[in-house]
Amino acid sequence: MSTPILQFGTSRFLQAHADLFVSEAMEAGKALGPITVVQTSGDPARAGRIGALSAPEGFPVIIRGLEEGRPVERELRVRSVTRSLSTSSDWAEVRRVFVEEARVVLSNTGDKGYALIEGDSVDGVPRSFPMKLLALLHARFRGGAMPLTILPCELISRNGEVLRDLIVDLASRHVPDATFVSWLSERVIWGNTLVDRIVSEPIEPAGAVAEPYALWAIERQPGLTIPCEHPAIKVVDDLTPYERLKLHILNLGHTVLADRWLKDARPEAECVKEILADAAIRTELEAIYAQEVIPGFRQHGLGDEAEVYVATTLERFRNPTLDHRLRDIAGNHAEKIVRRIIGFKDWCPGVAMPKLSAIADR
Template identity: 65%
Template structure:
């Protein structure tokens, strides 16, 4: 059976996000079709995962957390994956699916997924994900096939724009035909997306534990194809409000709690839910949200959206099943203070933020 959705990456995030959405949509007849998953790294410890992902009975996703004031602990099976391949051993098959079947390409290749090293052109298969993607696009172009939609899910701002620029830079060096460049620029749809779901634990050999909250926001553009219709997929005119809500409410809240943890004599293993059980800490965070964060969003015409997102964020922080340790959130703390607090004030400079700016200090 042809698979119109081709996915690069086997991460537990995608298992409990895009793959789950498509599985649920297939049950309603609201998906393009099933998925071929491609492993890009050749990691031997993930070989068993490939087999389990495409098992006929599917793989489990356990949903645990708080939503609408109640605890949720449920299990379902994802059956949207029809085939799994590896670029290390199945390159010809990957090329055939990309060339002849794919209508939508999804990627989630990790923090270093867009890096291109000096050895990228060694051998038949490029080492990097961008190198592989460019080679596959060139093969599809030479076969006279139409363009397709690429939906990157990496946590990079304007990820579609970033990936497009990177591919065009590589194209200039590797396949410098102007007609191919025009095809990449005009026929291929490079979508900017934002994903938001905490996937806290893997289930071996395939599956994951995730929170109930989920969002996949995709910026609208002509020719865009989405893999399915789903309540958690939003096709929007502008991603900016969604990026700002996540960065300056959810992420900002994490950084405020990490700052309190760093400055206090607190447990080395303290979690988000544990620190929020301290009433003084909880009241401080609520004060910052009410007095400085929501007014900032209101100044941009996003007050109602911010209030709703704060409520959802607090439920996520209170997830009784999730042990999100503050020592992990505190990594790269100075940079996070700038991006999550200082940049928020730069975006909304007319709203006073004395407490937040005091936390940011001299940043």
């Protein structure tokens, strides 16, 4: 069966996000078609996952958490993945599928997915994901230059533009063909996206446990092809409000709680839901949202959206089945304060933020 969706990455996040959305859309007749999943790392420890992802019976995704204040748990079966490959052992087939079948390419390659490797080239099987992608795009260009949409799902602001600029730069140095470089910019659609879902644990050998909330925002542009229609997918004119809401409400809230956890030397294994069981801390976070964060968003005409997202975020934080440890959130704390809190203050000059300022100035 032809697979118009080609996915780089086997993460449990994608299993409970894009793979699930496409599976549900296929049942409703609203998807381009099934998915080929490609493992890019070559990690032998994940070999079992490769086969399980494309098993005919599918793999489970358990949705567990709170919806409108009520506990929910349901198990879904994901059957959208019909082929699974590895770049380390199936490079020729990966290239064929990329050239002949793909209409949409997805990626979720981890924190260092865009990192380059010294001495890497487009010859043979490249080692880094960007060089692999460049080699495959060059093969598609030589094989007919059909247009293509690439939707990266890495947690990088303007991720489509970042990936495009990286690939175009690599092409100019490793494939010095002006026509190819022009094709990359003009006929390949590099979508900016934002993904938002907490996937709390894996199910072996394939599958995941995820919260009910899910969002995949994709910025509209001419020529864009989306993999499916789904209630969690929003095609929007401007991704910026969604990025701001996530960064300065959900992420900012995490950093406020992590700061309190560090300052008070609270229990090592404490989770978000547990620290919010402390009434004083919960009241403090709610006051920051109501008195400092929402007024900041209201200054930009996003007050109503912020109120809704705050309510959703607090419900997500209280998810009784999610063990989101503060020690993990507290990693790179100083850097997160700069992006999430100081960045918010700079975005909203003139709005009084005494509690956030106290954290920023500590």
